[in-house]
Amino acid sequence: MNQQNPLPVTIYTPESAIANPGRMLRDMVHDLRMSRELSWRLAVRDISAQYRQAMLGFLWALVLPVANTAVWVFLSASGILAVGATELPYPVFVLIGTMLWAIFMEAVTAPMQGVSAARDMLAKINFPREAIVIAGIYQVLFNAAIKLAILLVVLFIFGIAPDWRIVLVPFGVASLILAGTAIGLFLTPIGLLYTDIGKGLPILMQFLMYLTPVVYPLRGEGRLSTLLLLNPLTPLIETTRAWLTGGTPQWLLYFLATNVLAIVVLLAVWIVYRLAMPIIIERMSS
Amino acid sequence: MNDMLIKAEGVSKRFCRSLKKSLWYGTQDLCSEIAGRRHGGHGQLREDEFWALQDVGFELRRGECLGLIGRNGAGKTTLLRLLNGLIRPDRGRIEIRGRVGALIALGAGFNPILTGRENIHVNASVLGLSRHEIDRKLDGIIDFSEIGDFIDTPVQNYSSGMQLRLGFAVASALEPDVLLLDEVLAVGDAGFRTKCFKRIGEVLQNAAVIFVSHSEAQVSRICDSTLLLESGVAKHHGSTSDGLRLYRESQQGPAPPPRIVADASVSALELHHVPESMPWGGMLEIELAVKISRPIMLGLIFVHFSRDGEYQANAEVRLESGGAMQLGDGNHILTFSVGPVHLGRGRYQVSVSIFDASGKTTIFQALDIASVDVVGPATGGVPHLVPIAFQVRQDVASPVRTRLTLDT
Structure with missing residues (x-):
């Protein structure tokens, strides 16, 4: 029976996996395939556990963006802040912005949160480490779906009719998650060793939010708009918002370029993550 | 395969x-x-x-x-x-x-x-x-x-x-x-x-x-x-x-030092003979020389086996009322034949304690006076009782040398 089905051989040496790229790529593909079922199980576990213990259930996905929107609508309506004219009614503009931003944020924090929560398991059981990250992405996707459904209801209430381009919205959301995961996974290895990263991240993200047209529109000229345009997240938010509301996206090429960049970065940080896990597990538990 | x-x-x-x-x-x-x-x-x-x-x-x-x-x-x-x-x-x-x-x-x-x-x-x-x-x-x-x-x-x-x-x-x-x-x-x-x-x-x-x-x-x-x-x-x-x-x-660290507690009637005590090792199920012969300065009545005799400070087994002799044994002045050799000893393999400390007939007064306790290796199968350390035979003889020839260190 062993002749037909030779046993897989695993070798552990001090050599860096990157020194043998061919084998490393093979292992990466193999582990990714092995993670499919496991990551699904983990995601189902986490999602059902999360909602089983919460009375408001799915509504929790909305609390933060809605609260955020309320604040901005209030600030703008009371004249404390002059946001400027938006094509969309301002509440809709802000709600879409904060919802999309929330999706991005979740994607950023998911890898580190997932790995942190699975510490015990990681330290004791050998399973494809990708599964934790993928499970996190599933959860983000699940929450994003709820948010999108709510957004559609809000659009309908405000009488905003999206055109055919609404079918492109999932691509927009996917690229937000892609970019978020790339950033989050990049921070994960060091963030697990030093808690500073976890503490600094929300502040950094808050700052980044104001450098992205989330709560105010991108205007034609000025220093701020140059700065906003340098931010590769801008085309992601802008394009997705346009697709949602029947507008014409202005930065389609930039949007694609950001995605290509995000994919390249994600591949690179995936490799780093793989290399880092044994080192981190060793330091976490010792 | x-x-x-x-x-x-x-x-x-x-x-x-x-x-x-x-x-x-x-x-x-x-x-x-x-x-x-x-x-x-x-x-x-x-x-x-x-x-x-x-x-x-x-x-x-x-x-x-x-x-x-x-x-x-x-x-x-x-x-x-x-x-x-x-x-x-x-x-x-x-x-x-x-x-x-x-x-x-x-x-x-x-x-x-x-x-x-x-x-x-x-x-x-x-x-x-x-x-x-x-x-x-x-x-x-x-x-x-x-x-x-x-x-x-x-x-x-x-x-x-x-x-x-x-x-x-x-x-x-x-x-x-x-x-x-x-x-x-x-x-x-x-x-x-x-x-x-x-x-x-x-x-x-x-x-x-x-x-x-x-x-x-x-x-x-x-x-x-x-x-x-x-x-x-x-x-x-x-x-x-x-x-x-x-x-x-x-x-195993070094064997614990022997500790001897005795009342005034015992003025010297010496261990004569204990083998270093014994087979599982074998007999352990212990010879103890004591010098008695005041006549005593032996009532209860215990031999304990302990390991890392925990009792593993003991053997006891009860000299019921009437059978209590009187030891007069002078040197005596106490011989204990303990066994068969069914202790799991390992090193054990042996202690001997003797009380009077009421069991309340300690005549002497010689704790950890010897260590013995039991050779044989490994078994669990369940405390149990070991048979024992005991005899005393007057010994005039060899003087008991060891002075007692009296713990009070």
Whole structure:
């Protein structure tokens, strides 16, 4: 029976996996395939556990963006802040912005949160480490779906009719998650060793939010708009918002370029993550 | 089926004592790893580091079981984690063929809110079972765990024993080629433990097993060979009985000093004859010379065997009223024939205590006056009673030399 089905051989040496790229790529593909079922199980576990213990259930996905929107609508309506004219009614503009931003944020924090929560398991059981990250992405996707459904209801209430381009919205959301995961996974290895990263991240993200047209529109000229345009997240938010509301996206090429960049970065940080896990597990538990 | 499944050569691992430095070294290692350099540099120690494991090597075939013994902190767990691929060696090489199963972290990844059934799916998935295998084995797992109707209840309502049983049932459903076992067997109630052993016995025949345990009886029953680790170094690799003997010796500190407590009637006491070792089931002859300065009545005589300060067995003689023995002035030789002694193998301390007929007044207690090695099978240390015969003779010829150190 062993002749037909030779046993897989695993070798552990001090050599860096990157020194043998061919084998490393093979292992990466193999582990990714092995993670499919496991990551699904983990995601189902986490999602059902999360909602089983919460009375408001799915509504929790909305609390933060809605609260955020309320604040901005209030600030703008009371004249404390002059946001400027938006094509969309301002509440809709802000709600879409904060919802999309929330999706991005979740994607950023998911890898580190997932790995942190699975510490015990990681330290004791050998399973494809990708599964934790993928499970996190599933959860983000699940929450994003709820948010999108709510957004559609809000659009309908405000009488905003999206055109055919609404079918492109999932691509927009996917690229937000892609970019978020790339950033989050990049921070994960060091963030697990030093808690500073976890503490600094929300502040950094808050700052980044104001450098992205989330709560105010991108205007034609000025220093701020140059700065906003340098931010590769801008085309992601802008394009997705346009697709949602029947507008014409202005930065389609930039949007694609950001995605290509995000994919390249994600591949690179995936490799780093793989290399880092044994080192981190060793330091976490010792 | 006689194929080599584990091959470890010169495996070394270093750890760091200081947390701050450890994190910093981790960051350094991470950078050099990304740069494609060897993990652990050229195998030298950095500041505050030490070898948690040094040059350990062994080979294991299917159907063989290697016992991993050693004190806490000797590197057993580190070796298991290396074999499991959780951490990487700093030197050396490990080659493993086939699926690795570990009965180490039972119930890892259990979510307390989810039901037992849901947790089986998750846990089995984490351990590497495919959905197909899980579906096929689900009923078997539930049966084995003896959870019954509670299987659809959240795991947080389970007793710790139930969680453990469920964890073991899932973990042991894996059919591994290489099994890592870490003293999980010391848990659960007796009935379930028996079942666990039976299940492990089944796996043993089809896998290469590494078994970490402190229980001599378990190791000598299951293991074909043992690896004794001492401060990260393999002190012994070979026959189980030798390994266990060395381990026992390494565990034994120097024998505790004898302590003698006596009342005023005993002025000197000397141990004449105790053999250094005896076979299991053999007789132990003890000769004790005492010098009596005031006549005494012997009533109760005890001989204790203790190990690491704990009583393992005792022998007693009760000279019932009327039979109480009077010892006059002068030297006497007290002879005790204790046995057959059915103590598990190991080194024991022997103590002799003598009380008067009422059992209330201590005439003397000679604690830890001798140590004796019992040679034979390893058995559990269940305290028991040993037969004894006792006689006294007047001894005029040889004077009793030892002066008493009187504890008051």
